[in-house]
Amino acid sequence: MDAEEFRRRGKEMIDYVAEYLENVEQRPVYPDLEPGYLRSLIPSEAPLEPESYEDIMKDMERVIMPGITHWHSPYFFAYFPAASSYPAMLADMLSTAIGCIGFSWAASPACTELETVMLDWLGKMLQLPESFIAGTDGQGGGVIQGTASEATLMSLLAARCKAVRRVQTYTSDKSEVEIFSQLVAYTSEQAHSSVERAALIGGVMIRKVPTDSNYAVRGDSLKKMVEEDKAAGLIPFYVCATLGTTPSCAFDQITELGPICNGENMWMHIDAAYAGSAFICPEFRPLLNGIEGHSTVGLNGFWYLKIFFCLSTPVNRVKKRTDIIGAFKMDPLYLKHENQESGLVTDYRHWQIPLGRRFRSLKLWFVFRMYGLQGLQAHIRKGSNELNQNLLKKITNSREIHLVPCQLSGRFVLRFVICARTTESRHIQQAWQHITQLTFELLQEPNH
Amino acid sequence: MDAEEFRRRGKEMIDYVAEYLENVEQRPVYPDLEPGYLRSLIPSEAPLEPESYEDIMKDMERVIMPGITHWHSPYFFAYFPAASSYPAMLADMLSTAIGCIGFSWAASPACTELETVMLDWLGKMLQLPESFIAGTDGQGGGVIQGTASEATLMSLLAARCKAVRRVQTYTSDKSEVEIFSQLVAYTSEQAHSSVERAALIGGVMIRKVPTDSNYAVRGDSLKKMVEEDKAAGLIPFYVCATLGTTPSCAFDQITELGPICNGENMWMHIDAAYAGSAFICPEFRPLLNGIEGHSTVGLNGFWYLKIFFCLSTPVNRVKKRTDIIGAFKMDPLYLKHENQESGLVTDYRHWQIPLGRRFRSLKLWFVFRMYGLQGLQAHIRKGSNELNQNLLKKITNSREIHLVPCQLSGRFVLRFVICARTTESRHIQQAWQHITQLTFELLQEPNH
Structure with a gap:
């Protein structure tokens, strides 16, 4: 396929996509088929010679569409909103075409710098404390993670690293892994399964804090568990609070949990994947009060603020960037560049699990500008x-x-x-x- | 932006993308600017009211393009090929439009089933042993990981879990974390930095095996280290061999390493991110000989087989799917579906770090069919x-x-x-x- 054919097929594809999204309501929202349906519909090996584009597109309706659960159907009420928007789709096309891998500043400066500024924009929309904003010389800042699970995992790993360093300052004979075996994390019994999974991956204990009648974790319950664990010789190091739990959108009382975390040197991560985007409306912002005391906030653009998806923009936002960078910094020679020690640049590979990363901030830029803050707020309010x-x-x-x-x-x-x-x-x-x-x-x- | 405007803007975007890729050679491959250049070019806050689409696109050339390192320029010889192709870009548009999150079979059956079959196609193109193919009742199979780093990390975590279970069968009084402290992983001194990082995340020791004059790890060197570590009371559990190292594309001698791994119950992972795609050509396939003895292969579609990118298709391929699934299986009620215990379906969320996942196999499908195996081989050979x-x-x-x-x-x-x-x-x-x-x-x- 050369550029000329791409121009033609690309325009056909734009029409196909628009037609799909305009009429998705007509399609059955959940497929009616048996597991394994697809294998018999296509060959068991790749073709030796090229096939025609027309044949492939015909197979979209014959093979693929009957097996799709249509997340954008107005009848889709399962899981969570994986919403989409036309501006985000256009930005995604651009990001694919540019196709840079932004693991360091030098690998594409615009990719890194737009992300830093867009997350500052978002931070201001959320009225976050100044300490979470990168600015020109700030210690805080944000990063777009691939998924919400990775945002939580990354915060837990950074907290683990910080805890080990702290413990080693007063017991220098303990090995890292010995300390791991004493660390204990906490989260709500209502928390998303990815929090428990993060602890499993990190090889640390996790305890589930019981909730009150509103399904919220309260200070007293956490305090009690922490005291018990300390008495048993364990080291509490991490709390993942949830603002908007998956089952019932409950809100943990972070104003009560914050002081306990500060008093016990525990890292507080806030998982606001489900409800976090709503905080751009002043009337919902009070639910985020208490954030000042905490280390990271995980926000997930795509659940609620539906225009975000494909966007898929979970954000980790830290108050002290060295806390998160320090956890897994690696600088092989082939990734070094002349500006990296200047203190002026951000190399986002230190902020995340993978090395590679797409130019995802383009989508934030398009969406923020095409809707404006008022447009985004109106979308969340859904009624004037x-x-x-x-x-x-x-x-x-x-x-x-x-x-x-x-x-x-x-x-x-x-x-x-x-x-x-x-x-x-x-x-x-x-x-x-x-x-x-x-x-x-x-x-x-x-x-x- | 409504569907009508999207049709118009989308077609303009197709022309913009084609024009960009056709003329990328004219642009300076590496930007000439100072860190922090972007912040002064755009406002410090998101606009309150919507801006026009024209203004945003004008800013692409004013703000973004001057800061891009052009990975698709013919003058780009840094890092690795992040190649792209027109069919992959079209498939990406479809994937974005469908916008499903395929964490379980039920979340979109076609998304899961096409991935299983496409990775079987790829497995056959690579002439992998039957045990790595899913088929209709196979124990093996593949999964598309987000990045190569995640493919390596996931294999290390699965190996860690398997090792703990094995050790606990004969020393049931040891805790998981106690066992972690004895585990030791091995990789080449030439291995990619993400291997060492995976060990850091997993909280296990890693040792770097010296290489021979061809920068390859040989059996003798590994054997010697393993013996030393066992004598010191450690438990060797994981080897990451590299086929195509980042600095010099060296090939570890997996025919020598395999028997050692089997003898010592060590999980063997093969990182073939750099050179793996070349094995679809019969003349390069012998470099993969010895794979039969191993547990997982990490392959990365986008380095060499350049048509893959945005594709970004690192693959983890396992011989025994329960080994990888067992590591972090979690089944919260909101993700359960009626078919999950039938044994007929794959829920890919158990195979990876994140919960969410895009419909990435569409790109494999488009690329395999539009080029055919011969077309892909010709691309790698680059000369007839x-x-x-x-x-x-x-x-x-x-x-x-x-x-x-x-x-x-x-x-x-x-x-x-x-x-x-x-x-x-x-x-x-x-x-x-x-x-x-x-x-x-x-x-x-x-x-x-």
Whole structure:
């Protein structure tokens, strides 16, 4: 395939992609087939001679599409949002074409520098404390990890390294692995499975902290476990708190956990993969209060802020970059470049598990600019004050129930109070059905 | 941006990408700028309101391109080939549009099943032993890892887990971490830095085996180290051999190393990231002899087989899938599906560090089919028998030097022998210059 054919096929592919996404609603969201369906549909060996492009594209509908679980179907409610956006897709095409591998600054300066600045933009959108921002001479900063699991693993490994160094300052005769055997990490019993897996990979113990009736970890429960473990001769070193747990989107009480971590020299990592993007709205930002005391925050762009995906942008953000870089720094001669000791450059390979990395910050750049902060906030809110006002008008005009609005943190809120002595459960259910029905009608109107 | 605008912008982007790749030779291959150049060229915060697409694309040339190290420039000879191809780029667009996260079979059956079959295709192209092929009821099989570093890390972690279980069968009082402290891994002093890093992450010792004059690890050297370590009470458990080292493309003698690994119960991983793709040519395949005895092979599609990139397809291939799955299997309720205990499906999340994964096998499918095995082989050989014949004809017609051809393993080879008693070093140098010059002229001719 030469450049001319690529121009033609590429444009066909753009149409195919647009058509797929516009009509994905028509396809069955979950495939109806038996395991092993695909093998019998294609040859058992690669062809010796080239096949035609038309044949391959025909097989997309014959072989591939029947086996797809359509994550972008409006009927897809499983797992988590793996959302996508047109600007992100365009940026992805660019990133593929440039095809640089940004493991060091010299391997493509723009790839590294855009990432640093984009994560500063994101940090400011989230109103993070100054210490988490790279700036021109900051000690903090962020890195785009491949997945949320890697963000958690990397923070645990950095914490393990820091703990070993600390313990060795007062017991210099202990080997690294001896210290490993005493280290203990903590996370919620509601935490994502990748946290436990990170501890398995890192070869350290992990304990699951019980939650309260809101499925949140509280300071008391953590404190109790830490005391027990210290009494048993163990060394608590790491806490992974969750803001938005996978089962129920519960929020651990980080304002209570933070002081305990600081007092015990434990690294605090916040897994905000599920709910973190929502903190760009001021009304949700208080859920992130307490972050000041912590070492890293893992944020995952693609769960909630749906425009991010393919994006797949889990972020590790640290307050002190040397903490994370120090864990696994390696400088073979073939990766050295003249600027690396200048202190001016970031070599992101020290911040992550893999060596190689794509030019992923291009997607952040396209998405941030094409939507603007207000556009991104509107996407998370999914409904304007105006929409709520119109709903109230509809409810009032229908004259079946009566309620009044209020204003909370700048939002127009419909206020529902059980007032009458005679109100029973069935009245409330009828009222809810009525509100739901009117909302549905409102959303069907052409301007929505 | 709606679907209509995406169709328009997407087609413009296809033209931009084609234009970039066709003319990348004109751009300076390595940027001339100071660290920190980018920050002053863009605002310090994300825009509040959306910007226009035109402005963003204008900034590609103003902000990004001056800071790119052009990996696809014909003047790029650093690091390794991060090659690309038009079919792979088209497949990548599809993968982005479908946007499924294939961590389990149910999360998108086609994503998992195509990967299994494509890695069987690749296994057959490489003439791997049957035990490495998944087939319909095989115990072996392959997985596409995100990067070569992850392929190595995953094999080391699986080996660590297997070693612990083995040791615990005869010393059940030892804790996992106690055993870690006795484990020792081996690799060449010439091995890639990611091998040492994998050991650091896994918390195990690693020793570097000295190489012979060809920079290859030999059986004797490994044997000696293993004996010493056993005498010191350590447990040798893992060897990472390299086929194609980063500095000089040296090949460890795996036929010698294999029996030692088998005798000592050590896991043998082969890092063939640099040279592995070349084994699809029968004339290079003997370098892979000895693979039968080993546990995993790491292959990296994108180094040599250049059409693979963005592809970025490092592969871990195992003989016994339970060895690798067993290391970190986790089954939280939200990832369970009805077919998972049937034994018929593969859930690739157990084979890798991250949970999430893209639909990467689409790129293999497009590339294998659009080029065919012969096309891929021709790409690696980079020169046909015909070309060599034409070169010899040119040399003969020029009448400055004289040589004759021979046939080796089906290849037309130009044979150069020092025959005359009077030949001196300067004659050989002149001859080489002459051959080089004629080769250069030949490659400039329009049909090349």
